[in-house]
Amino acid sequence: MYKISMKKISILVSIAFFAILFVVIVILLNFSNIVKVRNADDKPYRVALLLDGIRSDRSWGQSHYDALARVTGDLGIELLCRENVSSDETFDKVVTALIEDEGCSVIVAASFFYGERLPELTAKYPKVYFLHASGLDSGDNLCSFYGRMYQYRYLCGIITGTQTKTGKIGYVASYPTSEVNRGLNAFALGVRSVSPDAQVFTAFSGSWKDSERDRATAEKLINEYGVDVLSQHTDTLAPLETAKEHGILAAGCHFDNSDIIGESYLTGCVWQWDVFYREQILACMQSRFHGGHRWLDSESGIMSIVDPTKTDPTRTGYEEQLKAAQDKLASRSFDVFYGPVNDNNGELRIAVGESMSDESMLNKFDWYAEGVVIVE
């Protein structure tokens, strides 16, 4: 009896001892893993794009969609796209659904107007990263970004200025925001730098994506003001098409439409977001995202102008001026809004040797440079 129980006890004790040892060894072996394992679930990583318009607009929307589609395809993650999301409560609902139902980890909001809705949502979902194109706000999980596109509009203006015969250039704009005004002024300064007397007839269509309004605005500028080059800052193809119909040149923006417009497509300042999105999404995936406001310059590689000879190899007369302007910009001793700059009322807005601050350019552009004619 005693012997048996002794034996049993010793066996039990040995088993218990070995078990404890085993657990200790396992814990010791896995210690670092236990500490460092994070995000172990296998759910696909999802990025969502919200557009004011549609993904296939061959403009602002498509520039984002195409870039994100390429990047997410490359990284092997999923891209969800929501189109025609207006910047009211709809935006909130869509974002909430994307995060809570679809499990999206990154929200790309590609409209300036979404900015009003974002503070609430970024606070509500602190673990989701928000990228706001053309936005101005920033936060721990919010990065708003844009490029110094005004430099490229300036270059477009130079090309346009060399190609206009009548000195009358049309500009179909959406709304008079700082961003649009900045682009318009840069374009006008570019035009005037090569054609000092030229005028940029500008009309606001009151929409980013209303083709009819854009068409009507373009028709008006062509028919009533006799512009021979038409540029735009909206997201429709209407101005380009109208220009083509009227046999005049057009300078586009956002997306290279030279292939569908053909010869009448003079140039365009376009986005290639790929580099930026790749960097940002990787940062999100690796949890090293930094919020803030990024105003990317030409070194970022997200902007370019479409070569004017792409649609008409014989096109010429702009090269020298363009080259000079590009060099000047690259030297850092010049920028578009360096003085002297007068507004279209003759007032000196930027004195000689002075420059405009980023703050003013981003938020306080409420005047038009010399040569801009606002058409009601």
Add this chain to the structure above:
Amino acid sequence: MNKLKTMISNSRSAINISFIIVLIFVGVLLNVRLRTLMYDFSEDQVAQQASIIAEKSSDSFGSVMDSLKSRSNALKDQEDEIVQKIMAIFSRSEGPVTLGLAAADGSAAFGEPVNIADFPAVQEAFRGNPSSCYNADRGLMFCYPVFHGENIKYVLYEIYPPQMLRGRFGVHCYDGQGRAAVMSLKNEILVPFADGEMSETAQFISSDNIPVFEELRDDLEYSDAVSKQINLNGSDYFVFASKLEKTDYFLLGFVPASIAAAGANDITSLVTNVFMLLTVLFIAGAIFLMMNTIKLHENEELVKEKQIAEEASRAKSEFLAEMSHEIRTPINAILGMDELILREYTDPELRKYALNIRNAGNTLMSTINDILDFSKIESGKMQLVPVEYDVSLMIYDLVSMIKPRAEQKGLNFIVSADEKIPRTLYGDNIRLKQCALNILTNAVKYTESGSVTMTVSFRQTDDRHIMIRLSVKDTGIGIRPEDLERLFSPFERMELTRNRSVEGTGLGMSIVKNLLAMMDSKIEVQSDYGKGSVFSFEVEQEVRSWRGMGSYESGVEEAANEETGSREHLTAPGARILIVDDIEMNLTVASGLLKQTEITVDTALGAKEGLELTETREYDIIFIDDRMPGMSGVDMLRELRKRENNPNCGKTCIVLTANAISGARDNYIKQGFEDYLSKPIDAAELENMLIRYLPADKAVITHESTETPEKKTSAEMTDEMDRFKDYIGNDDKLYDAMHLLLNRTAGRK
């Protein structure tokens, strides 16, 4: 057996050794893990330290920016002339630092013109953002915008030449034991180590270490400060990096592990030491346990050996019992024959020899009885058989047995018995008497002169029991205190040389001790060496009658009157009995003892012969020996009882046996015997038995002493001798001598 043991102990030590190996493995693992953990911890600590150092460093950059800011504010919205004047004041105490005011195109509004392509910070400042940048040739430039209204008119800048950076922005850390440099994102050294040689920084940031720095740079993407342990030139270092706030620079440095992780190393060694201590304790424990296990095994062996020894002891006791029985049988014959001589012959010399034979035989018998008792006690077969008895008779018996011996030695035997002792008690009087007798015998044996005093007293314990106390005081040689212990060991005899003449087995006191223990008592001894001893004991007995026994002699008389006189003699000429025994001598003795009774005695040698006899004649009593070869007495009885046609089927059967083991009597009666007679046959007992069981009409009882029986002739004697010889065997010399003796006796007559 030994092989198995070795195997077991081998496997045990194998298990223990594997335990120890596993423990050591765990220890090493623990140490490694702990070290890793501690290094992780130290890395965190170093990283934290790095971020503090970085803060200090960025503060020193910030202070430059702050002073530029305040000066820029002074220049804000001022006329050019005033700007020039203010700048002149600002630039007075600058020393090697270049202070200037740049226009947007890089031309100098004050001081030297700057090449804007070399200094991107200028344009950044012209966009309204305070900024700094580094040029390997020119040094570190800080730019601050000077506003004119909403726009930026100038950029105020300061350029710190490379040779000055170490002094102005150098970072001291870990009390001069660590090193830290400020680096640009292009891995340019902006500010070299503040301590040590100038060349040290470049050496440190050599191509060998670039991968580590790249790793740190990558890690900086995730956090503001990082640290990593590396081995440089054989010693451990922590390399750390931290971002400098509001700049594009970062801090890069190292600190020897011995300094950064000093505490951690202490903890590691502490834990390791504790673990080692525990391991040592465990090993010690394991060894202890193993030894205990071996001991346990040894104990098991001992227990086994003890069992074997006990078995052997029991076998010895059984052998002794058997031997005693075998010895008792011939003694039985000798004593019986001797008794016959004493009864039948009057020749004084022959009687003297016969008496001597009887004495020697009795002594031998008591010795055998002692051995038998002892062996019974040893083998655990001794049992108490309580009966109702008369105390006075017991005392009388003792006195009558001891008194002659004492007187023979010239000793005075004094008896003092309390007359109030209840007369009838219930207990094992035989064993009680045996104890008393042993003590008394010893007293007489060891007392050369003087007296032996027996005192019997009692005290009442409750309304049904008394403690009867017997003490024996002698004036003998006494016992030395150191011998007291040995007194009760079997086979021990005190002072062998002195007492050589004293006969005895040395078992007496041991038996007494054991018997008393069975009666919940023990013997008390007081001894004065050389003067004498007092042996006493107290035994509880149940009282059956509280009547005092009076003087013990009177009790005996009373008893003699109550019962049929012990000296009564039986004659039953008409009676016929059968005695069955396998030993002819026993038959001879028994029939010899019955000669005077005139009973017709038939004898049968063995059960079968006995059964045959019962078929032909009717007997009044059949005495059957139990132990017989072939068919035992019990079997014979059963067979007899079965044969319903047998005239002796229901006759009285009495078993004769030397099987003196307690409980034997009850057992035989259960088997169907009417009574039980133990061998060697005592003439008186045999007569009592006959009186009890013979039919009253056949038995004639006389109280007178019997007349002298007729004596045998020499010829008859020779016949008996021959029969004797037949039985015993052919020890011719012995029997020649006996024959001669007998003839002589006969001749004298």
